[in-house]
Amino acid sequence: MPHTPQHGTVVWNELNSHDVEAAKGFYGRLMGWDFAPMPMGDDTYWIIRKGGADIGGVFPMSGPEFDRIPPHWMTYAAVxxxxxxxxxxxxxxxxxxxxxxxxxxxxxxxxxxxAEGAVMGWISPKM
Structure with missing residues (x-):
């Protein structure tokens, strides 16, 4: 039976990228990561895998709402x-x-x- 992560535990890291294919090539080569597609509406979210384990994701920042947002890593904590x-x-x-x-x-x-301006994702996971 899966367990629910404890409040305040870091549970996921996600690369938000304008060029997902370039990011996958870079990290696949340098980190030995594999990527599994997960349909997301009209786009695809990519699960980052290492040694058969899901360790993070790649979110495609496509569309005009992301034009001014630079590529970045987002950490998610369970709440x-x-x-x-x-x-x-x-x-x-x-x-x-x-x-x-x-x-x-x-x-x-x-x-x-x-309050200082640092950004983080919070998630109440559905296990």
Whole structure:
């Protein structure tokens, strides 16, 4: 039986990329990673695999809403309740950049900026 990650545990790392094929080539060569496709609407999300284990993902930043966002790595931490946690973040001086939303089969996610400006993804995983 899968376990639910403990609140505050880092659970996923994701490369957000404008050129997914170049990123896959770079990391595949230098890190020995394999990539498994996961359909995502009109696009494809790529699961990063190493030694048969899922260790992260590559998100394609396609579309005009991503034009001004540079490629970057996003870390995700598990939280017990994304909705409650984002309210607490605001009260503590943070900002919710992308409000809670559901990813079917994955969980409920939000992107939060802390009081200093650092950005992190929060997820209530659906196990």
């Amino acid at each position: 017990d309740d994304v909705d409650a946690s984002t309210k607490e973040a605001k009260a503590a001086g943070g900002e919710v950049l992308k409000g809670p939303f559901d990813v079917p089969g994955v969980g409920r996610i939000a992107v939060v900026k802390d």
